[in-house]
Amino acid sequence: MKRLICILLLLETFVFAVQQQVDGGRSENEISPQLSSEDRRQNPTQTDTVRAETLNDSQQNCHLYFPDIHAALRELTATVTEQKANIRALETRLRDAEQAAEQQTLLLEELNKKNDEISNLTQSQVEELRKENRDRQIAFSAALMQSTSGNVGPFTTDITLTYRNVFTNIGNAYNPITGIFTAPLKGAYMFRISVHGTAIQTYPSTVSIIKNGEHVVTAHAHQAVNVVNSSNGVVLLLEVGDVIFVRLLANRRISDSQNNYNTFSGFLLFPLK
Numbered sequence: 001m002k003r004l005i006c007i008l009l010l011l012e013t014f015v016f017a018v019q020q021q022v023d024g025g026r027s028e029n030e031i032s033p034q035l036s037s038e039d040r041r042q043n044p045t046q047t048d049t050v051r052a053e054t055l056n057d058s059q060q061n062c063h064l065y066f067p068d069i070h071a072a073l074r075e076l077t078a079t080v081t082e083q084k085a086n087i088r089a090l091e092t093r094l095r096d097a098e099q100a101a102e103q104q105t106l107l108l109e110e111l112n113k114k115n116d117e118i119s120n121l122t123q124s125q126v127e128e129l130r131k132e133n134r135d136r137q138i139a140f141s142a143a144l145m146q147s148t149s150g151n152v153g154p155f156t157t158d159i160t161l162t163y164r165n166v167f168t169n170i171g172n173a174y175n176p177i178t179g180i181f182t183a184p185l186k187g188a189y190m191f192r193i194s195v196h197g198t199a200i201q202t203y204p205s206t207v208s209i210i211k212n213g214e215h216v217v218t219a220h221a222h223q224a225v226n227v228v229n230s231s232n233g234v235v236l237l238l239e240v241g242d243v244i245f246v247r248l249l250a251n252r253r254i255s256d257s258q259n260n261y262n263t264f265s266g267f268l269l270f271p272l273k
C-alpha cells in the first residue's frame with residue numbers, strides 16, 4: 001500500500017515536472033504579466049511553494065523505499081515475473097490434476113465395464129452349468145407290460161423287446177415305442193435287465209443287452225418246473241448316439257404280469273470328455 005502511494009507520488013512528481021516545463025515555455029505575459037522573470041524566480045507563487053514542499057517530502061519519503069524509480073520498476077518487474085512463473089506453475093498443476101481426474105474417470109468407466117462383463121460371464125456360466133446339469137439328468141426304468149399279463153415268444157429270430165410300462169424317463173433318452181435307448185452325451189452308463197419265465201414247457205427265458213447291434217450281457221434261466229428268474233447288469237462307456245436295447249433270443253420265452261418281473265433300466269453314472 002505504501003509502495004503504491006509512493007508510485008502515485010512519483011508519477012505526480014513527473015507530471016508536475018512536465019507541467020513546470022510547459023508553464024516555463026509559455027509567454028510570461030500570459031501567466032503573470034505583472035511579474036518579471038527575475039521576480040518570478042525569486043518569488044514563486046504560494047501554491048507552487050506548498051506543492052514543491054509536499055513533493056520534496058514525498059520524494060524524501062519515497063527515497064526511503066526506492067533509491068530511484070528504476071530500482072522500483074526493477075523490483076516491480078521482478079515481482080510480476082515471479083507471479084507469472086507462479087501462475088504458470090499453478091496452471092501446470094491444474095492441468096495435471098485435470099488429466100489425473102480424466103484418467104480416473106476413464107479407469108472407473110473401464111472398471112464398471114469389466115464388472116458388467118464379469119457379472120454377465122457369471123450369469124452365462126450359471127446358465128451353462130444349469131443347462132449342463134439338465135443334460136446330465138438321464139435315467140429311465142420300464143417294465144414289459146402295461147396292464148396285461150402273458151408270454152412273449154418264442155420267435156424264430158431274435159426280437160427287440162419294447163418295455164412299454166415306463167416308470168421313469170428323465171431326459172427322454174429311452175424310447176418306449178422302439179425300446180431303444182440313445183446316449184445323449186458321452187459318459188459311463190449303468191444298464192440292468194431282469195427276466196422271468198414260466199418253465200412249464202421247454203422254453204428257456206433268455207434276454208441280452210445289445211450295444212449298437214453287438215451282444216453285451218445276458219440274463220438266462222431254465223428249469224423243468226415252476227417259474228424262473230434271472231438278472232444281469234453292466235456299466236458301459238457310451239459315445240453320443242450309441243444305442244442300447246434288449247433282445248429276446250430266438251426260441252426263448254418270457255412271461256409277465258402286473259408284478260413287472262421283466263425290467264430294463266439305465267442311467268448316466270457320470271459324463272466324460
Ligand SMILES: *[C@@H]1O[C@H](CO)[C@@H](O)[C@H](O)[C@H]1NC(C)=O
Pocket residue numbers: 052053056057
Ligand atoms: C527539501 O528537503 C530538504 C531536506 O529535508 C531541505 O533541506 C530542503 O530545503 C527542502 N526543499 C524545499 C524546496 O522544501
Ligand SMILES: *[C@@H]1O[C@H](CO)[C@@H](O)[C@H](O)[C@H]1NC(C)=O
Pocket residue numbers: 113116117120
Ligand atoms: C451385459 O448383459 C446385458 C444384458 O444382456 C447387455 O445389455 C450388456 O451389454 C452386457 N454387457 C457387457 C459388458 O457385455
Ligand SMILES: *[C@@H]1O[C@H](CO)[C@@H](O)[C@H](O)[C@H]1NC(C)=O
Pocket residue numbers: 226227228229
Ligand atoms: C422267481 O421269482 C418269483 C417271483 O418273485 C418266485 O415266485 C419264484 O420262486 C422265483 N423262482 C426261482 C426259481 O427262484
